[in-house]
Ligand SMILES: Nc1ncnc2c1ncn2[C@@H]1O[C@H](COP(=O)(O)OP(=O)(O)OP(=O)(O)O)[C@@H](O)[C@H]1O
């Protein structure tokens with residue numbers, strides 16, 4: 058075995074096998090079929106096929122890269138072919154075995170239709186096709202590896218452009234159709250009834266690839282020119298950029314249409330909850346798996362106080378009810394913090410889990426139905442008004458959500474840099490030492506729970522305004538899990554990370570609603586991949602970033618705002 | 627009057643009777659050391675003084691004021707500050723941030739800056755490394771940081787729990803030299819040590835602890851000559 062490991066092909070074999078297993082997985086859970094229904098380029102390639110192609114290409118590319126520098130082009134090509142061939146080879150194995158043994162008893166998706174799809178319609182006789190196809194993909198990937206970097210980048214960008222345009226072709230078409238100067242002909246030229254037309258794909262490829270190429274060529278000179286500007290002008294430039302960003306944010310819902318605006322509002326609501334949990338968990342290190350409780354308490358409060366339906370008790374305006382909801386969520390934070398003050402770590406997660414469930418069961422209970430509506434929820438929650446302008450739909454509530462998120466993010470930043478923020482951090486790092494340094498554990502922890510609860514409460518209040526009716530089943534554990542996950546993905550303790558995480562975990566899945574049945578599967582895969590590849594999160598907090606790059610400590614220290622290592626959202 | 631008085635203190639962990647009527651005093655400007663084998667109750671004593679543990683019986687007084695009913699963060703604010711066992715620095719924060727954290731009870735930012743400068747004159751090594759993450763410091767530097775962090779709270783009485791634990795002999799010497807120097811500058815110190823030889827050299831007085839009880843107390847000099855101490859703690863036949 059050890060002898061084997063020293064052979065250069067070992068890596069290719071390993072990567073090929075991993076790729077093959079991923080392929081098998083994609084096939085056997087039925088993704089090929091489901092994703093096969095949505096075309097990226099009409100009648101040319103479907104999303105399911107893209108997945109398989111990407112796996113083959115990926116395996117070939119990784120293996121070829123591994124073979125990389127010290128060896129020659131031939132080794133690179135061979136590595137790619139071996140890895141790609143193995144990846145496809147496992148599918149060949151699947152087809153061969155599947156045509157002899159009936160696998161459907163175990164894998165319901167191992168159907169003749171799948172085998173046909175894998176062999177391009179040839180059936181069991183074409184079992185060799187995935188093998189050869191995989192090897193060909195590996196070869197292509199290896200060749201790609203040998204291209205100069207710039208060319209590689211533009212090709213990748215072009216392909217990503219086509220993929221995104223194809224995936225979101227429906228949305229794009231609707232958005233573009235609303236633009237003045239857009240003609241139906243142009244629409245038909247670019248978009249098919251499903252996915253892109255071939256011509257459209259080509260255009261998007263050239264557009265995305267070309268733009269990337271242009272940018273990569275001019276980027277350095279632009280940067281340099283900016284740094285050569287006098288300080289005053291650079292300042293104006295920064296302000297101008299900021300102003301532009303603000304204007305873009307303000308007119309965004311008008312450009313994007315109602316659906317995307319609704320997605321953004323959801324992102325905003327989850328960002329609010331994320332910012333709340335970022336205080337309790339991210340800053341103070343107190344685990345909380347029942348975070349949805351605060352959201353629910355505020356949403357129900359706002360619902361009860363404003364509803365014009367049968368459960369409404371006051372028919373207040375949203376503006377009067379929302380502060381009450383936030384306040385109650387805050388009090389709930391304290392109420393709930395008190396009994397769990399002495400609990401640490403893993404036990405805390407379990408205890409808080411219980412709290413969230415209690416609230417959900419209470420609002421859904423028959424016992425409280427006369428007041429809270431039981432499983433029928435609270436209906437007829439009116440929309441907020443600003444003056445005599447009604448925030449009627451997502452395109453208007455958008456402003457509420459964005460404003461709320463910005464406000465709370467600002468408060469969160471101020472809190473982080475305050476004395477209280479430091480006390481939270483001390484507790485997170487070492488509770489005993491924090492106490493020995495004179496930090497009042499009870500008070501500090503309670504404040505973390507209360508402020509976290511208040512932030513989530515604002516999210517709940519906006520949620521009530523958005524949907525107009527609230528039900529117990531919207532208050533389930535999954536919400537809490539989502540909030541924890543978005544913190545992890547964004548980067549624990551990082552305020553921008555919360556926003557990025559909310560976009561990645563709430564925004565993106567909303568856009569893929571059509572693949573709903575695979576939503577949580579993909580979600581899980583994404584989380585695992587994240588933990589393996591970038592455990593610190595997409596936008597880690599300064600402390601974590603420093604820890605990972607201790608050699609660069611001085612640089613990041615003198616320039617804490619530097620975001621050079623950070624991807625844009 | 628003694629600055630710190632511990633009088634007939636009984637501390638329990640559940641029903642484990644860890645301190646059995648322990649009494650000791652520390653006078654202003656003294657170094658008092660507490661020596662004893664593993665599990666004798668040294669850490670328990672310090673934790674009881676700093677309020678992290680509550681005695682079931684007995685009194686602890688700081689300049690006559692009873693501390694046993696005061697929460698730990700207020701005990702710190704009154705000037706009793708503990709350096710916990712095992713160099714527990716905030717690993718993910720820089721040296722500077724650790725020190726700032728130590729001044730948590732100090733609200734005046736000018737005093738905080740002065741405090742940091744004072745710590746840096748005491749431990750020049752820390753000054754060079756002020757932006758380094760505490761977790762990447764060497765063991766000796768971490769101990770310096772833990773002590774410096776406690777000094778930031780401007781203690782009237784400093785409780786040190788085994789500052790020399792796990793350090794190379796050269797570093798042990800320098801840590802003890804620093805303790806001596808702090809004391810020369812006027813600090814009152816209650817020092818828990820397994821390294822009885824060194825501790826008794828710099829201490830004015832010492833207490834020998836066995837299973838939660840004081841079995842012997844005398845001046846540092848006398849304890850060093852004491853037959854029992856020499857056998858059990860100094861390893862001299
Ligand atoms: N959290 C705890 N729960 C139960 N028993 C404890 C706990 N902490 C300490 N003890 C017990 O109390 C006694 C005194 O412990 P303590 O930590 O004070 O000893 P020590 O003198 O500091 O020892 P060392 O030199 O090893 O640090 C020991 O018997 C120990 O087992």
Ligand SMILES: [Mg+2]
Pocket residue numbers: 668669670711
């Ligand atoms: Mg101890």
